[in-house]
Amino acid sequence: MALEIRPGPVLADRTTLRLGGRALAEIAFDRPEEAEGLAEALAGLGGRPLLLGGGSNILAGDGELPLVVVSPRVKGEPVILRQRPAADRIRVRVGAGVKLQRLVAWLATQGLSGLGGLVGVPGTVGGAVAGNAGSYGDSLGAVLARVRVWSPETGLAWIGREGFSTAYRRFALPGVAGFFVVLEAELDMAVREPIELRQEMVRHLSDKKASQPITAATAGCVFKNPPGASAWRLLAEAGFRGKRLGGVGFSEKHANFLVNYGGGTGREALALVRAAREAVRGQSGLELELEVRVAP
């Protein structure tokens, strides 16, 4: 199989916020080794690469976008590896294109703990690794043992914990200045009683349903929590809970979730985000950092 190249994907069709204009092209592939053809394909197409998993953490702009969407659909279902990192740990390998919720559900059936807090978080394993997705104290960065990537600097490589760094909603490969593609991940999971694990996940999911607009067109939290503060509280105090601009607005249910109520535009979303940042800065002196990825 070679890389599949298609013209002009519309990002509003590919992002959960349902915003975004047309990119130049899309490059999709299924096998990790195929990533080695990316440099040549991207050079031929021009434009900047935008890695796209489930599109659940992306705020895309309107109109013609100078972007080439790269979709690594590597589907390797989760498997338990024979190698054991420690007596009480099990190593699991999974493809970047697998839905995060498929992995989370599978881990629960295996009695493997460490990502149960991420129940209900949409998107793919690749996107979750690249953004170090986290919830209820669990995060990809805490369990990630090795990651298989392709980047212009590294080529196709398996990289262990000494070769990457993670922080709150951040994953970085030192020495990689531009983009990188997450292709597969190996995770070290703890063993736990499946019934306990499931009960905890049910509780987390019901808390999320009660506090987040999970069925609306959103991209999750817009801003990261500043140290010692919560972004939703700062936004609510600055008057942004439920605040709308055109077709977009901050949710009444969770002030840090931007919602596209229908017919919204990227321009409106970015203007509202800018206004919220300024208002919070004026009110509290704190600078809100974006959690959602703005493209381009």
Ligand SMILES: Cc1cc2nc3c(=O)[nH]c(=O)nc-3n(C[C@H](O)[C@H](O)[C@H](O)COP(=O)(O)OP(=O)(O)OC[C@H]3O[C@@H](n4cnc5c(N)ncnc54)[C@H](O)[C@@H]3O)c2cc1C
């Ligand atoms: C209702 C809702 C609830 C959410 N709750 C949470 C939460 O509790 N915790 C949390 O952390 N997030 C949450 N999110 C945000 C989002 O779901 C996560 O960040 C998710 O991990 C993004 O995965 P994705 O595949 O959709 O990535 P995308 O949105 O497609 O991409 C996100 C970023 O990762 C990059 N990327 C994607 N795939 C790859 C890859 N294979 N290689 C390299 N880079 C890649 C993209 O270029 C982009 O910069 C929520 C979103 C929604 C809509």
